[in-house]
Amino acid sequence: MFSRCLASPPALPPTSCRGVACRLPRNGTPLICSPFSAINTRRNHISYNGSACTMRFLNAVYHGLLVGLVPNTQKNGRLILGVGRSISSERQEDSDEDDRDITANTVQTAIVLSKEVLTIQRSLLNQIVERRELASSAKDSVGTKEKEPASYNQSNSSFSNLDGDENLEVSAVTIVQALDEQQDESPKEGILDSSPVANPNAMNVIVVAAECAPWSKTGGLGDVVGELPKALARRGHRVMVVAPKYGNYAEPKGVGVLKRYKVDGQDLEVTYYHAYIDCVDFVFIDSPVFRHIENDIYGGNRRDILKRMVLLCRVAVEVPWYIPCGGVCYGDENLVFIANDWHTSLLPVYLKAYYRDMGLMKYARSLLVIHNIAYQGRGPVDDFSLVDLPDHYLDLFKFYDPVGGEHFNIFAAGLKTADRVVTVSHGYAWELKTPEGGWGLHEIISDNDWKFRGIVNGISTEIWNPNSDVYLTSDGYTNYSLETLQLGKAQCKAALQHELGLPVRGDVPIIAFIGRLDYQKGVDLIAEAKPWLVGQDLQIVMLGTGRRDLEDMIRGIESAHRDKARAWIGFSVKMAHRITAGADVLLMPSRFEPCGLNQLYAMMYGTVPVVHYVGGLRDTVQQFDPLNDVGLGWTFERAEANRMIQALQHCLDTYRNHKKSWERLQVRGMMQDLSWDNAAQRYEEVLIAAKYQW
Numbered sequence: 156m157f158s159r160c161l162a163s164p165p166a167l168p169p170t171s172c173r174g175v176a177c178r179l180p181r182n183g184t185p186l187i188c189s190p191f192s193a194i195n196t197r198r199n200h201i202s203y204n205g206s207a208c209t210m211r212f213l214n215a216v217y218h219g220l221l222v223g224l225v226p227n228t229q230k231n232g233r234l235i236l237g238v239g240r241s242i243s244s245e246r247q248e249d250s251d252e253d254d255r256d257i258t259a260n261t262v263q264t265a266i267v268l269s270k271e272v273l274t275i276q277r278s279l280l281n282q283i284v285e286r287r288e289l290a291s292s293a294k295d296s297v298g299t300k301e302k303e304p305a306s307y308n309q310s311n312s313s314f315s316n317l318d319g320d321e322n323l324e325v326s327a328v329t330i331v332q333a334l335d336e337q338q339d340e341s342p343k344e345g346i347l348d349s350s351p352v353a354n355p356n357a358m359n360v361i362v363v364a365a366e367c368a369p370w371s372k373t374g375g376l377g378d379v380v381g382e383l384p385k386a387l388a389r390r391g392h393r394v395m396v397v398a399p400k401y402g403n404y405a406e407p408k409g410v411g412v413l414k415r416y417k418v419d420g421q422d423l424e425v426t427y428y429h430a431y432i433d434c435v436d437f438v439f440i441d442s443p444v445f446r447h448i449e450n451d452i453y454g455g456n457r458r459d460i461l462k463r464m465v466l467l468c469r470v471a472v473e474v475p476w477y478i479p480c481g482g483v484c485y486g487d488e489n490l491v492f493i494a495n496d497w498h499t500s501l502l503p504v505y506l507k508a509y510y511r512d513m514g515l516m517k518y519a520r521s522l523l524v525i526h527n528i529a530y531q532g533r534g535p536v537d538d539f540s541l542v543d544l545p546d547h548y549l550d551l552f553k554f555y556d557p558v559g560g561e562h563f564n565i566f567a568a569g570l571k572t573a574d575r576v577v578t579v580s581h582g583y584a585w586e587l588k589t590p591e592g593g594w595g596l597h598e599i600i601s602d603n604d605w606k607f608r609g610i611v612n613g614i615s616t617e618i619w620n621p622n623s624d625v626y627l628t629s630d631g632y633t634n635y636s637l638e639t640l641q642l643g644k645a646q647c648k649a650a651l652q653h654e655l656g657l658p659v660r661g662d663v664p665i666i667a668f669i670g671r672l673d674y675q676k677g678v679d680l681i682a683e684a685k686p687w688l689v690g691q692d693l694q695i696v697m698l699g700t701g702r703r704d705l706e707d708m709i710r711g712i713e714s715a716h717r718d719k720a721r722a723w724i725g726f727s728v729k730m731a732h733r734i735t736a737g738a739d740v741l742l743m744p745s746r747f748e749p750c751g752l753n754q755l756y757a758m759m760y761g762t763v764p765v766v767h768y769v770g771g772l773r774d775t776v777q778q779f780d781p782l783n784d785v786g787l788g789w790t791f792e793r794a795e796a797n798r799m800i801q802a803l804q805h806c807l808d809t810y811r812n813h814k815k816s817w818e819r820l821q822v823r824g825m826m827q828d829l830s831w832d833n834a835a836q837r838y839e840e841v842l843i844a845a846k847y848q849w
């Protein structure tokens with residue numbers, strides 16, 4: 156098996172794709188894409204608003220915008236800009252005279268460049284403008300002879316190694332002029348505020364997952380993969396998401412790259428689609444094995460699912476070499492992969508076995524995020540033959556526990572191999588190290604505690620925002636904010652009751668449940684509590700899909716109590732939003748909950764959570780304390796129906812009899828900053844730790 160691996164070693168990337176370096180076509184091609192209308196190419200050079208510079212420089216500028224572009228020194232009236240290590244590390248490739256015809260890439264790069272230059276950091280703009288003003292005031296005071304501001308000539312600059320390289324020069328004045336012109340056309344605040352921050356620790360980050368909202372989503376993983384990358388990009392990282400292409404997606408366009416991978420002896424053709432949205436490169440992998448399963452992305456037999464995940468991981472690990480995003484491949488320096496759950500736990504293993512063990516991708520690192528340890532990619536030991544690894548890697552996967560006996564466990568191998576491991580809350584991080592919470596993997600997690608950390612998920616405050624929610628603009632629903640909470644929520648509640656055919660009554664509390672119908676989510680506790688629930692003056696709305704018996708169970712509750720209960724079986728994003736807005740209470744009796752997103756969404760909509768005190772629900776829902784008027788909802792200590800009923804009794808008492816307390820609860824929930832920005836900062840700390848780990 157080892158020799159099979161060696162017989163088809165992973166191909167080395169083309170030299171033009173190994174870093175930021177790309178070559179221009181032999182014949183000059185005018186690039187008319189710049190808002191400055193002044194980017195032109197000559198052989199190996201680009202004239203940018205009249206200043207000669209190399210494509211490498213433009214690429215470096217592109218990266219420099221992300222890592223911080225620093226005025227360095229001035230020479231012959233031109234400002235030399237240092238862009239950190241990306242330039243110096245690429246300089247030796249300048250001597251390579253091998254031009255490559257990459258016109259399309261070059262044009263694309265210039266397009267990206269021209270867009271990115273507009274989002275150049277406020278600090279750079281200010282520095283340059285300040286210096287220009289300094290220069291002109293100095294000029295005024297001295298007369299006709301232009302005098303350089305002293306700061307231009309700092310010989311101790313950290314970028315002094317760039318001195319003298321003509322190719323790295325660009326006229327500061329032309330940049331300033333271009334920015335000035337652009338400011339006339341566009342709202343300054345908008346451009347600058349949405350730009351990535353300068354970040355000295357900026358990295359290339361590739362998030363790999365089996366699902367990515369809004370294109371594919373079966374639960375919280377999709378939401379996280381759709382949003383965390385954007386928050387990392389806002390922090391100045393260059394971020395890509397790699398996910399399978401399950402359907403026909405509108406935005407991503409084919410990139411014209413075709414590759415073949417062998418999985419379980421079968422040749423699989425792979426093409427790639429790309430979209431650049433909110434400063435993130437979304438790369439979708441198209442292959443026959445992924446097509447037409449958008450409604451059942453984890454469907455099929457165990458071996459089929461495993462083969463899909465093998466393909467995803469094998470392709471993803473090479474994407475930084477082969478897929479030009481904005482004309483430039485990510486390359487493997489300063490690179491961190493973020494794998495998610497067992498589906499992509501093979502990625503850290505492939506990174507090690509195929510590359511780092513062979514002296515390739517030496518500086519690339521991997522981070523594995525545990526969203527749910529209950530799914531581990533277990534199978535018989537024979538499954539090892541499907542993952543195409545050297546024989547000595549079997550020990551990483553072979554795992555014994557009393558439940559599964561000796562078996563093949565993909566999550567186990569990923570946890571051991573990844574450079575860092577994160578899970579999605581502090582509560583769950585603790586639980587994972589216990590025999591109950593770790594689902595057999597607790598010892599591996601404890602053994603790797605040094606590289607393990609909990610980071611609470613954030614949420615998209617654009618998609619899940621009652622003030623701009625696109626699903627609240629029709630059918631009687633309305634958008635609302637903190638200021639219009641009581642009126643707006645009452646209207647949404649009436650619209651929900653109307654849409655579901657429940658009695659339209661403002662005074663009756665609506666208790667909602669949204670989630671996968673399985674053991675984890677504790678929906679059976681609702682069935683157990685049914686006699687109490689239906690004896691109350693309340694309405695209960697349940698949205699979910701999953702286990703057939705649980706679907707039948709909630710259907711049964713509805714058919715026995717049509718005036719009080721509704722069960723929506725299926726996956727409906729629209730209904731999830733509408734129920735979150737229209738309900739008064741969100742019930743989450745989850746037996747375990749790594750983080751939970753629905754309680755966060757609920758709080759943003761003034762919907763009060765009642766949750767089992769477990770995992771991420773402990774971290775995010777502080778128990779209401781009426782004496783001190785603090786807290787965000789109600790928690791119950793054990794996943795038992797009577798405990799849940801007690802918590803609901805307290806909750807309904809406050810709803811009915813303490814309106815002001817209730818409103819303050821709602822307001823406290825809505826006023827929290829639950830955005831991804833905090834979590835992204837924590838992730839960045841982990842990325843940095845991984846980068847400097849040897």
Ligand SMILES: Nc1ncnc2c1ncn2[C@@H]1O[C@H](COP(=O)(O)OP(=O)(O)O[C@H]2O[C@H](CO)[C@@H](O)[C@H](O)[C@H]2O)[C@@H](O)[C@H]1O
Nearest residue numbers: 374375376526670699725726727728731748749750751752
């Ligand atoms: N029938 C339905 N129709 C429409 N939308 C539906 C739906 N059922 C669920 N959803 C949506 O799917 C998402 C569920 O997210 P959760 O975080 O609650 O659970 P999940 O268990 O999938 O995620 C796992 O990963 C996430 C992310 O890390 C962790 O928060 C979580 O604890 C862990 O179990 C929400 O956006 C919810 O609205």
